[in-house]
Amino acid sequence: MMLIFGLMLLLQTTACLDQFCRFNQSDICYAALGHKLNLLMVQNTSVYDTTIQKNINYNTATDPICRVKNDTMRVCDLYRNRPVTVIKGTLIINRVIRADSGNYTVSFSHSDGSVTSTDLQVNVEAPIGSVEVSISCSSSGVMRASCSSEGDQLLYSWTLNGDPLMDGNSSFDLNEGTDGNITCSVKNHVSHGQKTVRLKPCPGELSVNVHIFIKNTATPMMQNSHF
Ligand SMILES: *[C@@H]1O[C@H](CO)[C@@H](O)[C@H](O)[C@H]1NC(C)=O
Ligand SMILES: *[C@@H]1O[C@H](CO)[C@@H](O)[C@H](O)[C@H]1NC(C)=O
Ligand SMILES: *[C@@H]1O[C@H](CO)[C@@H](O)[C@H](O)[C@H]1NC(C)=O
Ligand SMILES: *[C@@H]1O[C@H](CO)[C@@H](O)[C@H](O)[C@H]1NC(C)=O
Numbered sequence: 001m002m003l004i005f006g007l008m009l010l011l012q013t014t015a016c017l018d019q020f021c022r023f024n025q026s027d028i029c030y031a032a033l034g035h036k037l038n039l040l041m042v043q044n045t046s047v048y049d050t051t052i053q054k055n056i057n058y059n060t061a062t063d064p065i066c067r068v069k070n071d072t073m074r075v076c077d078l079y080r081n082r083p084v085t086v087i088k089g090t091l092i093i094n095r096v097i098r099a100d101s102g103n104y105t106v107s108f109s110h111s112d113g114s115v116t117s118t119d120l121q122v123n124v125e126a127p128i129g130s131v132e133v134s135i136s137c138s139s140s141g142v143m144r145a146s147c148s149s150e151g152d153q154l155l156y157s158w159t160l161n162g163d164p165l166m167d168g169n170s171s172f173d174l175n176e177g178t179d180g181n182i183t184c185s186v187k188n189h190v191s192h193g194q195k196t197v198r199l200k201p202c203p204g205e206l207s208v209n210v211h212i213f214i215k216n217t218a219t220p221m222m223q224n225s226h227f
């Protein structure tokens with residue numbers, strides 16, 4: 001038997017998940033699927049002719065390439081049919097799709113004929129959707145907390161009345177008589193969200209599913225916000 005009683009008090013903030021990366025950063029650039037990615041090209045694109053290459057076969061003749069001259073995009077087959085702009089040395093991809101993941105090389109042509117280049121790895125992650133917590137009671141009265149959400153590379157952590165409980169698992173068994181508010185936090189590289197539910201004692205032989213939504217927030221995690 002299953003009882004579901006919902007008390008919805010959703011406080012959802014629509015977050016800005018735009019990401020900022022630099023082409024010369026040594027760590028991976030994480031972009032939020034469906035959102036804006038700002039790629040700072042590091043060198044002055046008004047001065048240097050710039051090419052951005054998506055490394056598929058590491059072959060300049062066949063790999064997709066984008067040419068920027070005088071801070072203006074010229075030939076560009078990297079981001080087919082999508083609005084991509086170059087503004088003051090920043091390449092802006094809006095909106096990011098999964099196929100934007102990959103390794104890129106940006107090259108600058110200097111007036112003496114030399115070329116310098118720098119690489120960047122881009123990983124696209126779907127941001128976290130709404131976080132759901134359910135508490136179920138087994139017939140023997142064991143309470144089990146389970147958390148779920150949408151998104152890529154989810155990391156779970158739990159707190160009970162604000163104190164850390166455990167990290168890493170989306171569900172676990174609670175000690176008998178556990179009381180208070182339990183919070184599941186979910187994060188990935190581009191966003192995080194959480195939900196708190198109030199625990200109710202297990203009724204014993206009855207199987208109950210509690211969905212008490214107290215709070216649900218989704219806020220962006222800024223990475224490399226040098227601007
Ligand atoms: C990237 O380039 C900028 C400007 O040249 C420099 O300040 C920064 O230290 C560079 N970052 C890395 C990781 O090389
Ligand atoms: C880039 O170079 C142009 C032309 O020399 C100059 O006007 C502009 O201020 C430079 N921009 C930056 C960010 O250095
Ligand atoms: C570069 O673009 C600016 C404005 O976008 C323009 O005034 C300038 O003449 C251009 N320079 C060259 C060399 O094309
Ligand atoms: C990008 O480069 C990294 C490090 O060199 C490599 O591990 C990864 O597999 C590459 N990704 C793609 C999509 O080629």
Ligand SMILES: *[C@@H]1O[C@H](CO)[C@@H](O)[C@H](O)[C@H]1NC(C)=O
Pocket residue numbers: 166167168169
């Ligand atoms: C997750 O739960 C499983 C089984 O309950 C357990 O073996 C594992 O150690 C837990 N992982 C973490 C990170 O706590």
Ligand SMILES: *[C@@H]1O[C@H](CO)[C@@H](O)[C@H](O)[C@H]1NC(C)=O
Pocket residue numbers: 161179180181198214
């Ligand atoms: C759980 O949350 C409710 C509502 O926010 C609050 O009234 C209550 O005191 C909390 N309980 C504990 C044990 O913190």
